[in-house]
Amino acid sequence: MKPLDSPTVTRRLALAVCGFLAALAGWSLLPGGGAISGTEAEAASCRLKPAATNCALKWAGSRSGIAIGASISEGIPEQQQADILAHFNAVSDENAFKWSSMESSEGNIDFSDTDALVDWANANGLRLRAHTLFWHRYQTPSWVTSQINTADDPAETLRELMDRRVEQVVGRYRGRVKIYDVVNEPLQTFGPGWDTTDSFVSRSNFFYLALGEGYIDHAFRATRAADPKAKLFLNETVWNPTIGDPKADAFLALVKRLKRRGVPVDGVGLQTHGMFGLAPPNFPESTRSFRRYIDALGKLGVKVEITELDVALPLIGDVADPLAEQARVYRRVVDACAFARQCVGVTTWNIRDTDTWLDTFPFTSGSAPNLPLLLDGEGNPKPAYQAVKQSLLRRCNQRWALNRKRPARSCSVPWPR
Numbered sequence: 001m002k003p004l005d006s007p008t009v010t011r012r013l014a015l016a017v018c019g020f021l022a023a024l025a026g027w028s029l030l031p032g033g034g035a036i037s038g039t040e041a042e043a044a045s046c047r048l049k050p051a052a053t054n055c056a057l058k059w060a061g062s063r064s065g066i067a068i069g070a071s072i073s074e075g076i077p078e079q080q081q082a083d084i085l086a087h088f089n090a091v092s093d094e095n096a097f098k099w100s101s102m103e104s105s106e107g108n109i110d111f112s113d114t115d116a117l118v119d120w121a122n123a124n125g126l127r128l129r130a131h132t133l134f135w136h137r138y139q140t141p142s143w144v145t146s147q148i149n150t151a152d153d154p155a156e157t158l159r160e161l162m163d164r165r166v167e168q169v170v171g172r173y174r175g176r177v178k179i180y181d182v183v184n185e186p187l188q189t190f191g192p193g194w195d196t197t198d199s200f201v202s203r204s205n206f207f208y209l210a211l212g213e214g215y216i217d218h219a220f221r222a223t224r225a226a227d228p229k230a231k232l233f234l235n236e237t238v239w240n241p242t243i244g245d246p247k248a249d250a251f252l253a254l255v256k257r258l259k260r261r262g263v264p265v266d267g268v269g270l271q272t273h274g275m276f277g278l279a280p281p282n283f284p285e286s287t288r289s290f291r292r293y294i295d296a297l298g299k300l301g302v303k304v305e306i307t308e309l310d311v312a313l314p315l316i317g318d319v320a321d322p323l324a325e326q327a328r329v330y331r332r333v334v335d336a337c338a339f340a341r342q343c344v345g346v347t348t349w350n351i352r353d354t355d356t357w358l359d360t361f362p363f364t365s366g367s368a369p370n371l372p373l374l375l376d377g378e379g380n381p382k383p384a385y386q387a388v389k390q391s392l393l394r395r396c397n398q399r400w401a402l403n404r405k406r407p408a409r410s411c412s413v414p415w416p417r
């Protein structure tokens with residue numbers, strides 16, 4: 001082994017001392033309430049183990065170039081604002097951009113929640129993803145479907161309604177919202193096809209019934225025209241994100257067709273909900289198979305993000321330390337993203353365990369409390385929080401770096417710039 005010259009030793013020693021001091025500073029900033037206030041010293045401490053355990057998640061995010069976010073409820077409650085600012089560098093709306101939230105009756109558009117969110121996110125330098133413009137399954141107002149059902153030309157009526165919504169929303173926030181989930185959950189909940197009839201898990205896909213798969217093309221082209229610089233995502237639930245799973249394959253094939261047709265899809269979101277009773281028990285199968293799936297999407301020329309991550313504790317089953325096992329599941333998911341070059345973001349769905357949508361959603365409320373998130377009800381980081389941080393930090397780590405030998409220069413560059 002090459003002997004270390006003394007300047008190198010001095011430099012390493014200095015780094016270690018800085019890291020240690022930064023860790024101490026970070027530690028002292030960790031009150032029980034979980035309000036970790038970030039400092040540059042904390043960011044620096046994120047480089048080194050074991051100091052890494054004391055820095056806020058957002059610093060690991062910026063070190064890795066992976067945006068780390070959470071969804072915030074309508075009206076951006078103060079507690080949630082504080083949590084996001086302490087721990088995350090990105091945010092999604094939980095409901096505020098959905099059609100039924102913005103325009104419950106035709107023409108009465110209420111921008112108050114979305115305006116407040118966009119202003120707050122931009123004022124605080126948070127990367128915002130607007131979720132979502134078009135979603136057949138839930139949260140499209142009934143006036144939309146009744147107009148289509150009674151129209152002489154449903155296809156034309158639908159195209160007009162879609163264009164109007166894009167103009168009103170994307171036009172209003174042009175330049176201020178950088179990422180849109182343009183279309184949400186186009187495929188069946190559990191199968192590889194389309195929702196052609198109503199079922200107990202979904203309303204029929206009225207977009208698809210009127211316009212075929214081309215509804216996705218139309219939505220993306222209209223959004224691109226309304227804000228040419230915004231990054232446009234197709235978001236989907238893929239319960240078992242591995243090649244060979246019928247739904248995962250169908251989604252991959254759909255993205256391939258869209259790209260072949262030149263539809264302006266910049267990225268795809270994989271929701272990655274680990275919901276008790278809905279996700280497979282060994283969710284996700286493995287880091288390797290998930291990473292391969294992300295790579296396969298990436299090869300089609302799209303960025304990939306994990307957009308709605310949560311891991312319900314009852315999913316974990318009867319083990320000695322469920323929180324440690326939950327942390328391992330989180331780690332398998334975030335490792336897959338960290339090791340896949342085209343994966344650029346991870347967002348959890350909600351912030352604290354007490355905020356989770358799973359406790360009120362009909363299919364998962366029975367297993368409440370689901371305790372699926374990174375922060376407990378008091379806002380304290382859980383083992384899963386530390387696990388996610390370690391995963392993020394591995395992206396640019398010498399041993400794990402994307403190009404194996406040396407960390408790629410671009411490994412810590414956030415997307416979009």
Ligand code: XIL
Nearest residue numbers: 094095131138184185271308349357
């Ligand atoms: C959920 C919200 O969290 C709930 O508040 C709302 O009542 C229903 O929708 N997939 C998605 C999200 O794409 O929009 C859903 O959000 C969760 C599942």
